[in-house]
Amino acid sequence: MGQEEYESLADIDRSIAHLQYIIVDDAPETGYRSPVTELPFFLPLEETQSGNAYRAESEGDLTVSIDTGVSLDENLLLLEFYFRDVPDEDIVILANGTANRLTGKDALYPNQNFAFHYVISEPEPTKTLTLTFSAGTYELLNPKLYSLDASVVRESAERLVPLTCLRPDDSETVLSGVITMPEDGYFTASIPYDRGFTAYVDGEERPIELVNTAFLGFPLEKGDHEITLVYHAPMLEAGKRISAAGALFFLLILSLERLPQPMRNLQERIRYKRKEHERCLKK
Numbered sequence: 001m002g003q004e005e006y007e008s009l010a011d012i013d014r015s016i017a018h019l020q021y022i023i024v025d026d027a028p029e030t031g032y033r034s035p036v037t038e039l040p041f042f043l044p045l046e047e048t049q050s051g052n053a054y055r056a057e058s059e060g061d062l063t064v065s066i067d068t069g070v071s072l073d074e075n076l077l078l079l080e081f082y083f084r085d086v087p088d089e090d091i092v093i094l095a096n097g098t099a100n101r102l103t104g105k106d107a108l109y110p111n112q113n114f115a116f117h118y119v120i121s122e123p124e125p126t127k128t129l130t131l132t133f134s135a136g137t138y139e140l141l142n143p144k145l146y147s148l149d150a151s152v153v154r155e156s157a158e159r160l161v162p163l164t165c166l167r168p169d170d171s172e173t174v175l176s177g178v179i180t181m182p183e184d185g186y187f188t189a190s191i192p193y194d195r196g197f198t199a200y201v202d203g204e205e206r207p208i209e210l211v212n213t214a215f216l217g218f219p220l221e222k223g224d225h226e227i228t229l230v231y232h233a234p235m236l237e238a239g240k241r242i243s244a245a246g247a248l249f250f251l252l253i254l255s256l257e258r259l260p261q262p263m264r265n266l267q268e269r270i271r272y273k274r275k276e277h278e279r280c281l282k283k
Contacts, residue, residue: 002023003023005030005032009034016036022185024186040069043143063130066128068127075149077129081142081143088105093133095131100116174191174231176227179225185219188215189216192215193214198229199227201226
């Protein structure tokens with residue numbers, strides 16, 4: 001999927017697109033159709049006047065149960081809501097046991113987690129979503145609930161072609177392995193894009209690209225291939241040259257310090273030569 005088409009999707013569909021496609025800079029239109037269904041979703045909390053927002057207020061943990069209308073053993077629930085401000089105390093909300101946390105004002109390491117996202121499934125047939133809100137008073141903004149047929153995830157996983165990893169030959173090799181491509185496609189891994197990486201396919205260098213908005217990848221043709229990823233820190237060689245030049249400069253300074261005092265500057269050197277000349281004339 002091309003980057004332009006990807007950016008035209010709603011936020012929830014961008015997540016699904018990462019399951020079904022590799023996002024590259026330029027690619028033909030895919031004709032993407034959203035497989036998610038938005039479900040009616042009303043929290044049994046006080047609604048605020050700001051619109052599409054709810055206020056949670058309780059001295060202790062508050063638990064509510066909601067009938068979603070879909071079976072969670074055959075579907076995934078995608079739940080999201082947002083917060084506007086940093087709370088006085090940590091906010092923790094569980095959805096069927098899965099927790100999200102927004103740290104409070106006095107947190108040693110604030111996480112700034114203003115967007116809560118959940119992916120929920122159950123091994124047994126149930127339609128109930130159970131939410132537990134931590135104590136305190138806070139507002140939840142724009143809550144949304146979606147369902148996604150679990151088969152979409154299974155089919156996406158089945159299309160993935162695994163890489164059989166091999167032991168790296170040296171310390172600079174980050175990844176090494178063999179892969180069999182059933183058709184032309186893209187190779188990618190959960191390794192962030194960095195210009196310090198060099199990719200080799202069957203021993204030949206292959207230019208890497210930024211794919212999936214953050215990771216490295218490159219086109220890969222049908223057939224059996226050996227993949228190697230090597231990392232060289234950017235500016236490492238330049239840094240070595242600068243360090244070597246600095247060491248030479250330091251040695252030069254030390255050698256100059258050992259010269260006779262009159263030789264340290266031009267004026268002293270001239271006076272020194274003049275006195276030598278006068279002594280020679282007296283002789």
